[in-house]
Amino acid sequence: MIPSFIVENSPALMVIVPLVAAFITPFIGRISSGIRSLWVGGAMAVTSAITLILAFDVYSAGTRLYVFGARAASAAIPPDSGGIPIRIIFEVDPMSALMLVITAVSGFAIVLYSLSSERSHTGLESYYTLYLLMITGILGMVSTGDIFNFFVFLEILSLASAGLIAYRIDGGVAVEAALKYFVLSTIGALAILVAIGIYYGEYNALNMAMIAARMQFSLLDQVALVLIIAALAMKCGAVPMHFWTPDAYSMAPSSITALLVVASQASLYGLFRTVFSLYNVTLNAVTVGWLIIILGVLSMVVGVTMAIPQKNVKRLMAYHAVSQTGYMLLGVGVGLAVLGNQSLLDAFGYMAMEGGIFHIINHAMYKGLLFLTAGAIFLRIGTYNLNRMGGLGHSMKWTMVFFVIGALAIAGIPPFNGFASKLMIYESVFVFNPLLAVIAMVVSILTLASFVKVFHSIFMGPKLPEFADVKEAPMPMLLGMGILALVVVLFGLFPGIVVESLITPAAHALVDQGAYISAVLGGA
């Protein structure tokens, strides 16, 4: 059995373990690279295990509150604080738990992959330190119930991500991509900090449940809302603020690109948490909902059409990541647009949100998988240029199988997981506005066309003389890809149980602002 100490303190442990492990990693690396690999793999395994334990606990027993500096969650509001929860509080509801599952599975699969893919590179102390800091940042962002704490974890994530995007240097090009990401992230973070200042000035609180309970949607609140929405939409790569995405995604090592996908979705989580849990029905849901829908549609269309002419496989996949983010924005945006109308929410709003949220976890799995296959190919042939590839299906059969699984999933081909979430989005969005559903379907067709091109260019054709000696990717990399591929297949074959147990509770937790507030202010 799992010791109760671990279950009770899992919200703190899941952040502390990777954080402490990150700063010890450089010292461990001085002993030997083998011990460092064991250390990093072990730290990530423990982090993932604790995270999954917490997620399971939340899904089975309800929202978990963890108050730092207090013995019990009931001490969320100290008696001498004037009724304000002044301590840092982690509030993990099913929506947060879903993000925890994504991070735990992806983080573990990617670290397994990295142990092999990065073996020949120098500077691995920094690589793994920053990797674990990224994990810390993501887990903190999706768990915290304190908006300033959210900002802190966002900054940890952004700094670590920028370092890892620049990791390969690559004649300065990777550094340039990191610089672009870093500047935009800093400006976005500043905007969020201003918004936090507005909340603190208005409501004398940093706890999100407290701010939500006092929300007036004044002019200042409107300014704060826009600052947060724009910053987090930019961070998740929504068009027309997506320009950093292909630069950063293509220049980072593939393992890091896969984790950047999860990081982008943590920003998406922050956006959804803000509009639903902080503001909810106080905001003009139709306007803000439509703004998110428009961002979604632009992301879908521009992302996929920019992907098709790309010659660099990772830039192509990066544009597809932008396009897929559009589906999530579309689904959840439709849910937001009808938030004030319970009958419409019940008729199709929840379903659209569930489709969008289901697509978050599906996208993290198949897009992560696709980036890992691109990394495996790069490891063997040393290029991302599609014009120089061909015939690799003869020598990299497992990589090809994993690529096909990821490609069919992203294109929404049954029976893979992408189809299930897209079907939910198509059908519910069609009731809201048929044109939006048609656009979403056309984008899926273009996605399929794009990946047919990639599949043909990389794997089909005769075995080329220059790749005569190419071998399959090493076993740890195949294992990492295999974990994600397995999730893609299982989620596609059993979508009912996934939606029932993971997605529906997450969507309802997001919409139910009262429960989010009462978990803290009610001392649950």
Next chain:
Amino acid sequence: MPWWTRARISARSSEVHETMDLTSTLLTGAGSWNPLPWVLGMVVAAIIAWLIYSMGEKGYKAGTAQAEPFISGNPEPEKGMVHVRAGNLYWGYLEALKGYYDRLVPLHTGDLHDYVLWYLGITALFLVLVVISA
């Protein structure tokens, strides 16, 4: 078979059916989706394909002249020349949408100043729309 055995089998099959529904059937609001019949269909198609394949030419030997392409008596080009590269795919699509791409691609300048301007511009636009509609 006694009636109570039939009843138990019936109850059991109902449980199995419910379990399958729970695990596989996705309710989408307007309809439902169950991937298991799809998978079953693919398995049947694969078996049929294998049966057809197994009835093929038995005298085929890989790696002999049989496996070489016949190009009207002309010599086979180098392997690298045979493969259609990514740059040659979807030429027609890109030509048909030239006007669209001529406008879209130049927006992706790679210049950080432009990235920041787009971000600030969208923030300003959203601010106006949200404040006006409030």
